[in-house]
Amino acid sequence: MVAVVILVALAMVIGGVLGLAAVRFRVESDPLADKIDKVLPQTQCGQCGFPGCRPYATAISAGEADINQCPPGGQATIDELAELLGVESKPLNPENGAESERPTVAWIDEAICIGCTKCIQACPVDAIVGANKLMHTVIADECTGCDLCVEPCPVDCIYMLPVDELAGGWQWPQPQADTRSTNNAAVETTGDGQ
Secondary structure, eight states, X not given: OHHHHHHHHXXXXXXXXXXXXXXXXXXXXXXXXXXXXXHSOOOOOOTTSSSSHHHHHHHHHTTSSOSOOXXXXXXXXXXXXXXXXXXXXXXXOGGGOOOOSSXXXXXXXXXXXOOOOHHHHHOTTOOEEEOTTSOEEEOTTTOOOOXXXXXXXXXXXXXXXXXXXXXXXXOOOOOOOOHHHHHXXXXXXXXXXX
């Protein structure tokens, strides 16, 4: 019983010290970088030249990067960043890539996949699951469509598909009204009247 009391007291002291340290040594984040980061699409693709959206936001805030380096965000994100920062909007820098007309998601042809894990290593958001020498698959809801998994694949079994072509975006077609029953009723009505 004494050991439990000692451990609880020790835990309380250590917790108190950590709590004080968190308050005393807290690092203030840049509020402008926070606002910029909220505008960015959070694809973490690295096409902007930075390892993720937060480092890119920090670089924009510090004046070290331009606002037109995000292909996944496209022109809409550039315009929103320009408005936020009070600068003139500009077109997407072609050196960083091209804006996609429709959102895409990676799809792996599992019949061809050899399980090399190179796509898993390239994925910045851990949207690909699988094991060494076993087939891999993409968690479509987690995939940001950054294309980083396509190039390292040695057997070219990864394809970027528009989001609406996947099973999750597919919907049953709307049923058509049955015009035969209304036509038959009209024929019967005219038939009774003769």
